[in-house]
Amino acid sequence: MKLSTKGRYGVTAMFDLAVRYGQGPISIKEISERQFISEPYLEQLFASLRKAGLISSIRGAQGGYILAYHPEDIKVGDIIRVLEGPIAPTDCVNEDDSFLCEKSNICVTRDIWLKLRDSINDVIDEISLADMVDNYEKKLNNKAYMYYI
Amino acid sequence: MKLSTKGRYGVTAMFDLAVRYGQGPISIKEISERQFISEPYLEQLFASLRKAGLISSIRGAQGGYILAYHPEDIKVGDIIRVLEGPIAPTDCVNEDDSFLCEKSNICVTRDIWLKLRDSINDVIDEISLADMVDNYEKKLNNKAYMYYI
DNA sequence: CATAATTCCGAGTTAGTTACTCGGAATTAA
DNA sequence: TTAATTCCGAGTAACTAACTCGGAATTATG
Secondary structure (H helix, E strand, O other), X not given: OOOOHHHHHHHHHHHHHHHOOOOOOEOHHHHHHHHOOOHHHHHHHHHHHHHOOOEEEEOOOOOEXXXXXXXXXXXXXXXXHHHHOOOOOOHHHOOOHHHOOOOOOOOHHHHHHHHHHHHHHHHHHHOXXXXXXXXXXXXXXXXXXXXXX | OOOOHHHHHHHHHHHHHHHOOOOOOEOHHHHHHHXXXXXXXXXXXXXXXXXXXXXXXXXXXXXXXXXXXXXXXXXXXXXXXXXXXXXXXXXXXXXXXXXXXXXXXXXXXXXXXXXXXXXXXXXXXXXXXXXXXXXXXHHHHHHHHHHHO
């Protein structure tokens, strides 16, 4: 039940883009330095995110990436699902029903995995990049205030 | 974000014990045949569950395993945590704080993993083996009724 | 126009983990 | 005494995660 680095790095990198939303394209190099993620690995992740339509790229010098939508419209769940595949604690509760076993109609453990899946998806689909930015700024303010005292 | 076979098989096997709670020891062979889990592998899982105190063993011929507590008092979460380790989507939200990074106080992605962790634990800690048995019997009754019509 | 900064692409690699298997010792009911 | 069982430690094969690498294509800038 661990998230892989793909999901974690992906959310972090997308948050980095969200904080700088509206300031033109941000390069992988910048993000990788700021967030301590290896450059070529981040490149890979961004390839997936671009193909999925969550970010757009600008090639060439001074190029980089920007969010394809307003931060409010990108949920953490969107990012994680692109990078980790469909979120389901077991295959038998995947969105596509191709891994159903023959006793699924009577299977009580499956009911648990269903509940678990839904609860996970609820959490990650309720948080947008904009929410993250808001929280981040609130934390920064609180910290500034604490130092002031 | 997948559960391993340990967690899945473990819950299934414990459910099998719960259904037969009060009927004396159940052997690994029986369970493995009923639940389609390899015998020596299940043996391994039961070793962990026994060491964790969730089941008791009776050795020798006609021996087997029984739940160490009433099914009501064993939650799915207890089983999963024994077999999969502490449930946390990332190391930085582990129960023990040994994997905290230095910016955890200001990290907004960590807040998400915390929410996720709690939501997962809420689900698996609210369901007991007794609940599973109840649901199972309800399903059996419904099915019987359906066939009757 | 040349150069440097970038994205884009496909492939390769290494270390760790998962999901097992296996052999045999110890225990106990029949 | 035998057969059925748990108990234990070790071994292994396949898979996956988490990267790296080399170089081609694109484009702003001097």
